[in-house]
Amino acid sequence: MIISAERKQSIERAVADPKLQLAVYSATARLKQKRVEAVSPAELPDYQQLRECAHQLKKHALENLDYYLEQFEANVLAHGGKVIFAQTGKQVGEFIATLAKQRGVSLLVKSKSMTTEEIHLNEALEREKLEAVETDLGEYILQLAHERPFHIVAPAVHKTRHDVADILSQKLGVQREEVPEHQAMIARRTLREKFLAAGIGISGANFLVADSGAVVLVENEGNARLCVSAPPIHVAVAGIEKIIPRAQDLPVFLKLLARSGTGQRLTVYTSFLSGPRRAAEVDGPSEFYVVLMNNGRTKLLADSSKRESLFCIRCGACLNACPVYRKIGGHNYPWAYSGPIGAIITPQYQGLSQDPWLPYASSLCGACAEVCPVKIDIPRILLELRHEVTREERRQGKNGLERFAFRAYSWVMRKPKLYAAAGRAAALGARLPGMLSLGPARLWASQRETPKPAAASFRQLWRQRQAGRLP
Amino acid sequence: MYGRVSLFVTCLVDQLFPNVGLAVADVLERLGYQVEFRPQQTCCGQPAFNSGYREEAQAVAEHFIRVFRDADFIVVPSGSCTSMITHHFFELFPAGSDLREEVEYLAPRVWEFSKFLLEVAKVEDVGARFEGVVTYHDSCHALRELGIREGPRRLLAKVRGLTLREMSIAEECCGFGGTFSIKFPEVSAGMARTKIESILKTGASTIVSIDSSCLMQLQGVIARMGVPLETKHLAEILASR
Amino acid sequence: MNGRDALLAEVRQALGRQKGQAPPPPPPPRIVIPELSLPQRLALFRSRLEELGGKVLEVPTLAAARQAVAELLDGPAVASNSLVLAKAGIPSLPRVVSGLRDAAALREACRNAAYGITSADFALAETGTLVLMASAQEDRLVSLLPPVHIAVVPVSRLLSGLDELYNRKAKPAEETSAMILITGPSRSADIEMILVRGVHGPRLVQVIFVDEDVE
Ligand code: SF4
Numbered sequence: 001m002i003i004s005a006e007r008k009q010s011i012e013r014a015v016a017d018p019k020l021q022l023a024v025y026s027a028t029a030r031l032k033q034k035r036v037e038a039v040s041p042a043e044l045p046d047y048q049q050l051r052e053c054a055h056q057l058k059k060h061a062l063e064n065l066d067y068y069l070e071q072f073e074a075n076v077l078a079h080g081g082k083v084i085f086a087q088t089g090k091q092v093g094e095f096i097a098t099l100a101k102q103r104g105v106s107l108l109v110k111s112k113s114m115t116t117e118e119i120h121l122n123e124a125l126e127r128e129k130l131e132a133v134e135t136d137l138g139e140y141i142l143q144l145a146h147e148r149p150f151h152i153v154a155p156a157v158h159k160t161r162h163d164v165a166d167i168l169s170q171k172l173g174v175q176r177e178e179v180p181e182h183q184a185m186i187a188r189r190t191l192r193e194k195f196l197a198a199g200i201g202i203s204g205a206n207f208l209v210a211d212s213g214a215v216v217l218v219e220n221e222g223n224a225r226l227c228v229s230a231p232p233i234h235v236a237v238a239g240i241e242k243i244i245p246r247a248q249d250l251p252v253f254l255k256l257l258a259r260s261g262t263g264q265r266l267t268v269y270t271s272f273l274s275g276p277r278r279a280a281e282v283d284g285p286s287e288f289y290v291v292l293m294n295n296g297r298t299k300l301l302a303d304s305s306k307r308e309s310l311f312c313i314r315c316g317a318c319l320n321a322c323p324v325y326r327k328i329g330g331h332n333y334p335w336a337y338s339g340p341i342g343a344i345i346t347p348q349y350q351g352l353s354q355d356p357w358l359p360y361a362s363s364l365c366g367a368c369a370e371v372c373p374v375k376i377d378i379p380r381i382l383l384e385l386r387h388e389v390t391r392e393e394r395r396q397g398k399n400g401l402e403r404f405a406f407r408a409y410s411w412v413m414r415k416p417k418l419y420a421a422a423g424r425a426a427a428l429g430a431r432l433p434g435m436l437s438l439g440p441a442r443l444w445a446s447q448r449e450t451p452k453p454a455a456a457s458f459r460q461l462w463r464q465r466q467a468g469r470l471p
Numbered sequence: 472m473y474g475r476v477s478l479f480v481t482c483l484v485d486q487l488f489p490n491v492g493l494a495v496a497d498v499l500e501r502l503g504y505q506v507e508f509r510p511q512q513t514c515c516g517q518p519a520f521n522s523g524y525r526e527e528a529q530a531v532a533e534h535f536i537r538v539f540r541d542a543d544f545i546v547v548p549s550g551s552c553t554s555m556i557t558h559h560f561f562e563l564f565p566a567g568s569d570l571r572e573e574v575e576y577l578a579p580r581v582w583e584f585s586k587f588l589l590e591v592a593k594v595e596d597v598g599a600r601f602e603g604v605v606t607y608h609d610s611c612h613a614l615r616e617l618g619i620r621e622g623p624r625r626l627l628a629k630v631r632g633l634t635l636r637e638m639s640i641a642e643e644c645c646g647f648g649g650t651f652s653i654k655f656p657e658v659s660a661g662m663a664r665t666k667i668e669s670i671l672k673t674g675a676s677t678i679v680s681i682d683s684s685c686l687m688q689l690q691g692v693i694a695r696m697g698v699p700l701e702t703k704h705l706a707e708i709l710a711s712r
Numbered sequence: 713m714n715g716r717d718a719l720l721a722e723v724r725q726a727l728g729r730q731k732g733q734a735p736p737p738p739p740p741p742r743i744v745i746p747e748l749s750l751p752q753r754l755a756l757f758r759s760r761l762e763e764l765g766g767k768v769l770e771v772p773t774l775a776a777a778r779q780a781v782a783e784l785l786d787g788p789a790v791a792s793n794s795l796v797l798a799k800a801g802i803p804s805l806p807r808v809v810s811g812l813r814d815a816a817a818l819r820e821a822c823r824n825a826a827y828g829i830t831s832a833d834f835a836l837a838e839t840g841t842l843v844l845m846a847s848a849q850e851d852r853l854v855s856l857l858p859p860v861h862i863a864v865v866p867v868s869r870l871l872s873g874l875d876e877l878y879n880r881k882a883k884p885a886e887e888t889s890a891m892i893l894i895t896g897p898s899r900s901a902d903i904e905m906i907l908v909r910g911v912h913g914p915r916l917v918q919v920i921f922v923d924e925d926v927e
Binding site (some may be wrong): 023026027030031046048049053054056057060061063064065066067068069070073075076079083084086087091113135136137138141155156157159160161164180181183184187190191192194195209211212213214220221222223226227229230246247249250251252254255262264265266267269270272273274275276277278280281282283288292294298299301302309349386408421463 | 729732733815908910913
């Protein structure tokens with residue numbers, strides 16, 4: 001496993017930053033606790049059945065994805081919308097920029113979407129001289145601060161209200177305001193004008209419903225509703241993996257999503273959107289586009305042993321549960337997706353050689369899999385990825401020392417006498433047993449005291465015990 | 472109830488915490504079991520498996536299978552090593568591979584110590600006495616892969632003189648994670664500190680676990696922090712009188 | 713090959729599927745409808761919505777609903793074109809704008825209103841939710857732009873929960889371009905996990921259940 005010096009230092013800085021640690025630990029602890037209550041047997045007796053059902057539905061939808069994509073497309077068309085298939089993030093940006101120019105639009109409003117974060121859509125639109133404004137409160141603050149989301153559900157969880165006060169007063173020129181409620185009202189006022197002036201509203205999609213051609217959005221603030229109701233054009237950008245077969249499958253997913261993410265029974269708003277405003281309807285967008293994006297997803301789809309990585313409904317529960325995420329924070333994950341889910345999908349999308357350390361940044365405690373509402377076996381996938389890393393390193397002749405150590409380990413562990421002798425030698429010589437060479441021992445001791453080697457090994461003591469020589 | 476039990480003490484206990492192995496043997500013998508130790512045993516292969524070296528792990532696992540293939544009960548004082556054998560051996564030897572059948576035969580014979588006491592020996596009270604206030608640390612693999620949560624607490628509840636106080640985050644990881652502890656030492660130790668701070672609030676003076684690896688990690692950080700806590704394996708508590 | 717066909721071909725290749733190959737049957741829908749009497753549904757709805765900071769009134773007649781709304785209003789209001797509101801005579805209350813069929817005019821009215829008044833197609837007891845389907849009667853903005861949302865709902869529309877809703881509306885898209893579920897007032901906890909209401913949508917949701925049917 002290889003990690004860059006910058007990344008290592010950045011991780012060390014995060015762990016040593018008390019302000020960050022407090023902000024992240026307390027927020028995630030709260031979300032964690034709220035989830036536990038929301039899925040408790042008293043509150044949701046069939047929680048485990050719902051998880052299993054959600055897993056099976058996702059599995060079925062993805063195993064037959066081409067069928068459901070076509071069904072989805074046909075239904076969107078039938079309701080007067082359009083579907084765009086995009087192989088790359090770049091194509092998504094190009095489509096939206098072209099559409100904006102054709103319609104004479106220069107201002108776009110956006111609701112929170114990890115998919116558009118993944119492809120840096122805002123930057124792409126900015127390069128085309130288009131103004132794309134994030135409207136989720138947390139995302140808006142981060143856009144002003146030029147930062148990326150720290151958490152997939154609570155994007156600005158690392159910011160204190162004092163940070164927010166600084167950002168708002170510096171970027172908007174408003175008076176410094178320390179109270180979150182007042183800060184939110186500043187955002188409400190500023191963004192309200194943007195909603196009403198924007199020519200295009202961009203959203204992501206929590207679910208794409210095949211039998212309805214519908215985009216489902218869940219949110220709490222109402223900004224997504226505004227994005228898809230006020231402007232004359234709605235463009236939804238979604239990864240192809242967001243498909244579920246039927247509208248009737250939504251209760252299963254909706255019951256799990258908010259409870260797992262924030263501990264709510266349901267988010268404040270759930271929008272089921274199928275096409276542009278219809279003839280009799282009073283308002284709503286007159287144009288409706290769904291951009292179905294690949295951007296590497298077919299690569300994950302092809303690998304049946306890790307395909308379930310695509311089941312993710314982005315609830316964020318695994319981040320809150322993850323002791324490593326809670327220490328190193330969201331910005332130390334190299335891609336848009338952080339936490340356990342980020343650790344398994346980033347290497348699959350971006351290639352293993354980019355950040356081979358990611359699957360190793362885990363104690364394999366399994367807390368993520370325990371809370372995942374769609375039952376993704378994240379630890380198993382981490383282990384698979386580690387295996388792939390070592391194979392890749394072997395091919396490239398990298399990380400030779402570690403490889404040698406494990407080869408030696410494997411050899412010695414099949415030779416009991418040698419193992420016993422080596423163990424004793426290590427106990428006498430270095431202070432840690434077996435294969436830990438000086439390097440590992442030093443790394444251990446950098447943070448903690450080294451256990452005192454036992455005067456005799458168990459096998460030695462056992463012989464004495466059997467001979468009646470132990471007290 | 473009397474039968475032969477074969478100990479797999481794990482390499483960590485063998486080399487660093489031999490008293491844990493002796494304690495397991497003491498408890499089992501007091502219950503009437505005949506306890507054997509097969510000196511050919513070494514390790515379960517987990518360090519290599521968890522680091523991504525599957526071929527290396529497989530070789531060690533094969534050795535394990537050869538050593539224990541004819542044992543009726545294999546008792547292990549570690550949730551993590553138990554789970555390696557009962558769960559991950561299946562990944563090392565997928566359906567169709569040579570040793571698959573042996574793994575299928577062996578896995579149900581492998582018992583984590585506390586689970587063996589409760590489900591095979593069917594005892595809760597082993598007649599132990601331990602004066603002190605303890606807290607129980609759920610080790611991750613025992614908890615999440617083997618579903619061990621109440622068992623060790625039930626055993627502790629029957630120990631005379633012992634008071635069990637729960638910490639608020641008993642189920643959070645101690646940060647050990649095998650090579651994770653040296654690949655990310657700051658993160659790993661940070662996790663242990665969080666845990667220890669929560670333990671200190673309970674007023675307990677002893678941390679009990681069924682995994683020596685967690686205890687080694689916690690003990691190492693406790694010593695570095697200089698706080699008055701000690702660590703004990705469940706077997707050591709149950710063996711004391 | 714165009715982008716669409718190329719992407720679908722890639723998906724098929726990844727899955728080892730053929731073009732036009734039918735999928736195996738999906739797992740059956742999981743719809744579990746609890747048995748709840750009307751008083752139980754009402755009590756549950758009330759406790760759920762109140763927990764979220766919303767308010768619930770129960771009135772016997774449409775006339776009483778009109779009276780209740782009149783007492784709540786203390787500023788300009790917009791009412792949707794809902795039949796329920798019309799039957800209750802709410803559009804004729806002072807300071808209430810209604811009957812808007814032009815999107816631009818509606819938007820202007822909503823922007824300046826202190827109250828948005830709608831009915832709802834359904835309400836869901838288990839979550840304290842209002843269900844609004846966009847139509848000639850219910851638009852999208854009245855329940856969204858004004859800072860207070862008042863919904864007058866015949867109690868016969870109060871269902872147990874999500875499962876019952878999707879059991880009745882297995883394909884909402886056949887009827888509407890937008891089915892919106894509203895569960896309490898707009899909220900955010902994006903800053904230090906401190907709850908703020910009314911971030912973009914209404915800060916208050918007031919539901920008035922009427923024990924009188926319109927049809
Ligand atoms: S992996 Fe599971 S727990 Fe994590 S965000 Fe996705 S759905 Fe939620």
